[in-house]
Amino acid sequence: MRNQNSSGGNPSITPRRGLPGMRSKLAGNAPLTAAFLGGSITEGAGASDADTTSWRTLTGAYLQRLYAGHPVRCINAGVGGTTSTFGAHRLQEHVLREGPVDLLFVEFSVNDGEDRGESIRGMEGIVRQCRRLSPETELIFVYTAADKNLTGYKPFNIAVHEEVADHYGIPSVDCAAKVYTMIHTGELDWRRFAPDGYHPLDAGHALYAGLVQEYLRQAIVPGGVQLEEAGAEETAVLIKEAEEKAVLPAPLDSRNYEYGGLLEYSAAEYSAAFRIQELQPGEPLMNWRFSTEHAHTNDPQADFSFTVTGQCAGLVLLYGPDSGIVEYSLNGGPYAEINLFDDWCLHAYRPILALFPVQAERGVLQVTVRNTGHKDSRSTGTGLRVLKLLYN
Structure with a gap:
């Protein structure tokens, strides 16, 4: 052999x-x-x-x-x-x-x-x-x-x-x-x-x-x-x-994403300002050939929440030319801002991962996300588009 x-x-x-x-x-x-x-x-x-x-x-x-x-x-x-x-x-x-x-x-x-x-x-x-x-x-x-x-x-x-x-x-x-x-x-x-x-x-x-x-x-x-x-x-x-x-050795990092996965945006509870939609023909899209159905709002007071079990949670946001800054709270803790806008957002929408801090132990994670009404100086709006939810 x-x-x-x-x-x-x-x-x-x-x-x-x-x-x-x-x-x-x-x-x-x-x-x-x-x-x-x-x-x-x-x-x-x-x-x-x-x-x-x-x-x-x-x-x-x-x-x-x-x-x-x-x-x-x-x-x-x-x-x-x-x-x-x-x-x-x-x-x-x-x-x-x-x-x-x-x-x-x-x-x-x-x-x-x-x-x-x-x-x-x-x-x-x-x-x-x-x-x-x-x-x-x-x-x-x-x-x-x-x-x-x-x-x-x-x-x-x-x-x-x-x-x-x-x-x-x-x-x-x-x-x-x-x-x-x-x-x-x-x-x-x-x-x-x-x-x-x-x-x-x-x-x-x-x-x-x-x-x-x-x-x-x-x-x-x-x-x-x-x-x-x-x-x-x-x-x-x-x-x-x-x-x-098939016998796995001990992990190199106990916080690895062995249990990572995607949830549909519909697994969250949204305030009334959100609408379900897809990107329209002619709206620029990159790095995604799957469904673009998502929850969307421009309302600066809009929010949504979801619950998962694991070591961490997160979002896949459909970010683009009119995307704004959002903030999240984990298990009732203080809110932290997320600004994912970069030079690529000037040209097209694309899915961007927002992963919240990995916890030391697995457990129930209650997440609240809300729009801030603020935006990056390069953005044309304060839109929030939720494509997927993340869990690990």
Whole structure:
């Protein structure tokens, strides 16, 4: 049996425990589901056709060839601008809503910020939640390139994600490391590869897909040996590895988002000034291809409340050109202001996460949110649009 800790000579690939469950599935003909959870690069930004030339689509096509005879379904859970924190809260609705998945690619190293603890909580929350709700799922971390992570071989955001990968034995494919090497050997012009410094053109998506496929070949069909051709001893080892994977180690951070999820806006109680509506055709929208139905008000006295059980609560607000400043109170405590307005809000509406402070223990959290009638100096109004509620 091939050593699962061998990278096959490619320093951009760290196999760790490998994908024993995916290899064992080669012997059957059951349907397979692969999901891609990440930001805009996973969604397909930069590709000439996200459904044809993105690294996500190319990887899905490769899996279909690899598992010939199996129906293969691919879930696009990439949402531009989202972090691993939002990913952990989106996992159930955008990945697991229709049942367990076989393989989950996770890509957030570009979008996660400089807060190490928050990145740990997000990535660990994805892993632990997936292992709990879909224990047979194999995970792969994929690190794509951007200006900020081409400063060295293991820059901050990737190094933080690697902490989680090491702790849980999750394989990783470091596309940024490959790009970094190619830039410094003169093989690649970064500005032609990704003109905006983030989103690769078709050739870049193909490069990412090629690295992922190289790892999949190593992990699933090393040496071209199919499972039915392997001996009983090797099969038993693969099964044992898959069973051991389901036993979770102690968390790196007890405040991780293992129990994160989204609630419909309708789970809250709203004052009379709110109206249910959707964005109208022609109103600019970015980073969201799902329903825009939300609770909306311009009334500076409007408020709403909701209750969840967990370690934290929060909101997904549909923020845009006319959004104002709101404030929230947790369990009857003092109100704290939230101003999420940034330069992107000048151009379009998009979902923005507002996560309230994580509590030391799980418990009942009663949240009240109210409009303030105040706004950022760049905003044209004091609107409040509630897209989703958050819990963990």
